[in-house]
Structures are given as C-alpha cells and as structure tokens.
Amino acid sequence: MEHLYRRRIPPEKVVTLEVARECADLTFETRRQIGLLMNRQSQIESVIIGDGQELVIPDLSRTRSGLRLLRGVRLVHTHLKNQPLTQDDLTDLALLRLDLIVALGVGKSGGLQDIYVAHNVPHSTNARAYVQLEPCAFQSFELNCHEFIQSLEQDILKGCHISKEGSREGRALLVSVGVGHMAFQQERLDELQELVRAQDVEVLGCVTQRPGSIHPKYVVGSGKMKDLAIQALQSGADTLIFDQDLTPAQVRGVSEITDLRVLDRSQVILDIFAKRAHTHIGNIQVELAQLRYRLPRLAQSSTAFSRLAGGIGTRGPGETKLESDRRRIRERIQHLERDLSSIGQGRHEQRKRRMKRGVPVVSIIGYTNAGKSTLFNTLSNSQMSVKDRVFETLDTVSRRWYLPSLGEILLTDTVGFIRDLPKDLMAAFQTTLQELEEADVLVHVIDAxxxxxxxxxxxxxxxxxxxxFEHIPRIRFFNKGDLLESEDIQRICQRFDGIGGSAIDATSLQVLQQEIIRLLSPQQDPTSKLLEADCIIIDENIPSGNGVG
Ligand SMILES: Nc1nc2c(ncn2[C@@H]2O[C@H](COP(=O)(O)OP(=O)(O)OP(=O)(O)O)[C@@H](O)[C@H]2O)c(=O)[nH]1
Ligand SMILES: [Mg+2]
Structure with a gap:
C-alpha cells in the first residue's frame, strides 16, 4: 500500500480515476475496505485498511478542527457490493467534521462502479447536519473538490458567529439525563436555562434523555451520545451543558466522543459566581471553590482545551507538568483558606461586638431571584442592584431600618440559595453564610x-x-403577590403558613413588618438582647433607610 502515498492527485479532484481503480481492485482482491484520508492539497495522509464492512478512522485530533469549521481532511473509501454510504459513515462525517466522505462502490465481480458523496452543511435548527449528493457512475462524476470545499466552508463560517477563543460565551445545547420524575426533570431543565442565560450563553435547544441507568463514562450510551453530538452540530452548538453533575471521567468521555466543550451544572454556577463576585471576600471564596472543583479535573481540562484550541496537536501537559500544576493549586488553596479564616475571625469578632451592643438583625434569605434585594431596597430605602436573573447578589449587605416601637435595627440582604448547591461552593461560602448566625429573625422570601x-x-x-440555623425564628414571605390573584396568594400563604405581599409595593408589606416587630419585641422573648440595651448603637458606616411605616 506504500505506493498509494506517492500518488499525485490534483486539488480540484476528489480522487483520480487511477487511484480509485487501484483501491477498487485491492478491495476486490482482499475483500477489505481501503480508505484514504486526504488533506486540502489532495495529499494522501493515511491509508487505512478495514474489513469487509467497515474501517477505523485514526485519531484526527492532530488535524485542524476549529469548533464549527471543517477538519481539512476528507475520507475516500471503498465499499464492497457497490454499497452506498452507511449511517456510520454519515455519523463520522458529522462528528469528525470531515470535508467530505466518499464511498467508491466496487462491483460484485470487481471493478469500480458508483461514487457516493456526502458533505456537512451550514448550521440550521431543523435541517440535517449533512447532505448526500445524487449517486452516479464514477466516470460521469464531476465536482471541483477544491472550490466546493472552499465555498462550503465560507457558508459554514457565515452561518455561525464564532465566539472568541477562551471566552465563556458560546452556543449551547442543554442536556438533562434523568431517571426520576419527568415533571421534576423538566423543571430543573428550565432552571438550568436560567442559569445558562445568566452566563450570556445562547441556548440553542434542550434535550431530555431518560436512560435506564447512568453510563459511567458517557452518561447515556455512546450511540445516544453520538446522536446528541450530531444534534448539537446541527444546531450550531459548541457546548453541551448537562443538568447533572458529571464525574471528571464523564466530562472526559463525553468531550472525547463529541469534540464539544462539556460543562455541568456546578461549573455553570461557579462561572456565574466568578463573574459576579465584587468584594475581596467574595473573590476569595469563588476562587477557592473553583480551584477545589478544578483540582480533580485538571488532566481532563487540559485535553479539552487542546481540542477547543482547534486540535492543532497540542497535547495535555506531561505527567510532571500536571503534578506541578496540582501542587500549585493545592498551595493556592491553602493560602486562600488561611486568608479566609482570618477574615472570618475578624467578622466573627465584629458580630460579637454588635451582638453585645444589642442591635437586632433581620436577614433576608431565600432562593435566588425570589426578590430578596427588591424587598431589602423597599424596606431600607436602598438601591441594591435588582435584576431578573439568578445570583445577582453575592455579597451580604447591611442597612439600618427604622421599625416603629423598636427603633433602628440592621437589615441584611444575602446571597440566594439554589437546590443542589455545588458542595465546593457551599464550603467556600461558609464565611458569608455563617453571618446568618447573628440574625434574630430570618425573612425567607419565596417567589409565589x-x-x-x-x-x-x-x-x-x-x-x-x-x-x-433551624433554631432562628423565621417568617415565610410569599413575594410577587401582585402577579397573582388575591385568592391564590391567600391559598399559598395558608398552605405554607406564611405572609403574602409584593416587594415592589411598600403598602403590601405592613403585615410582614408587624410580624418582624412581634418576633423582635422584648415581650416575645424575655431573654432578648433588646432588654440589655439602653439604646441601640448602629455602626456609623452603615447608612440608614426607612422605607415602610
Ligand atoms: N412583579 C414583581 N416582581 C418582583 C417582585 N419582587 C422582585 N421582583 C422582580 O424579580 C426579579 C428578581 O428580583 P431580585 O430582588 O433581584 O431577586 P433576588 O432574590 O435578590 O435575586 P438574587 O440576588 O439573584 O438571588 C427582578 O426582576 C425584580 O424586579 C414583586 O414583588 N413583584
Ligand atoms: Mg439579590
């Protein structure tokens, strides 16, 4: 077969008659498929010998791929019994982003018969990822290969806005793989969409998979995963985002098989936090969570990066580099933990002093996007940033709030919660979360x-x-009542034992305010620290507000 490497094929030809005949004859003699991987200059880079039914394409990660352009190689291979392209051929075409896939039909009694050609197409949301040309006898086949691929690639380029390399923005297909309740799975998927939207990533579609069990390497079976990858390519996605947390091995397995960037829910949440953290402590906590999350995934992310960089042959770091990277991360983690612990200690002391002075604290807590900051702003006349997106607030903020019959108290707005909070994040945010310990009352805001x-x-x-913190007195406040019929909000309040209202309407917050006053009143708790204080001293640096009452 060595001589095949020396064959000259003009770039405008898919393959010459001479080479095609040679491959057909070899196939007929050996009863094996012969494949040629050819680059844009029509040089033969690999000759592959398969069996009667198929051949195995070697690892192409060293050839260019780009995320959505073509790989720069085409596969021309023989098929016994003049068989057309198979589904596996078409899957390879789409997944490997081949320039073309070509089957040369070998007749039952030998000889070159028909040619079958398929190519990828520019992205669209509903069309197929590839197109097959009308099969014809090899002798009558005409196609200027060089011009065809050039123009196809131009069209593909036009059809996708390529995100900057390394930027977090992208176009994603969301995947939920669940074995539980269908409605619950859909609801989680909706939430993932919100999270992804907060990341400025475009969501091109959502896919729900319900396998019998979760595959340890590909999450769903490898066949299903290939279908998913084709669907992603069809819609122009460069990223697959999974609703569930993936093991490092699953991230590796899926990115190998799909050649796409693969993220899981925890990674998305961590990325949002990284984008939104503003304060010193917030930045430390986020960096800590990210490093703890990255550490076990280090080898994988290096490989994934080399793929993202276009499969230009960069390899993951060698063992030594990997080890030194791990050591550096561990050292950085230790350093951040020390910083955090001293900040935490300082804040603890501050809290103790505040508690001694007897300033009551009301903390607003709740699920992300429930309206905590809106309530905080209305009650304390503040202008904290409020947006219809998750995790707008990451850092605790306190303001004075005047309450009739009690005087000034401290109101705090806090970071929102979410189900299945990534454990690295929860651990890293302990310092912020521990601040809730000083609260005398928690107002739990719920989006009704x-x-x-x-x-x-x-x-x-x-x-x-x-x-x-279960022992801290808590009020459930059902927010966004303005968007519901009054009977509905009443029903929900009765069912969950809460108070209804609307954070954007100060007049609707009277009952909530009365309940807070009741819980903070000295007669409510004879041991309350309010009894100890003759007067209430508020930190000078905390501005005051008086929104309600
Ligand atoms: N209609 C209506 N919208 C509200 C109400 N309260 C809050 N919102 C809206 O809900 C969205 C989220 O409000 P935020 O106050 O930022 O919510 P949050 O709980 O602080 O959110 P995070 O800080 O991201 O966890 C914003 O678009 C608000 O304008 C309400 O009572 N009625
Ligand atoms: Mg907020």
Missing part, C-alpha cells in the same frame, strides 16, 4: 409566582439545616 414554591422552600430549608 414561580413554578414550584414548594421545591424552593425545601431547598432553602435544607441549606439552613445544614448550616445549623
């Missing part, structure tokens, strides 16, 4: 208009119990 208040309530209460 949202799809599933019950799930959100349980997610928040679970985090509170994990933090050991």
């Amino acid at each position: 208009y949202g799809p599933n208040p019950e799930q959100h309530i349980s997610a928040v209460e679970l985090v509170l119990s994990e933090l050991g």
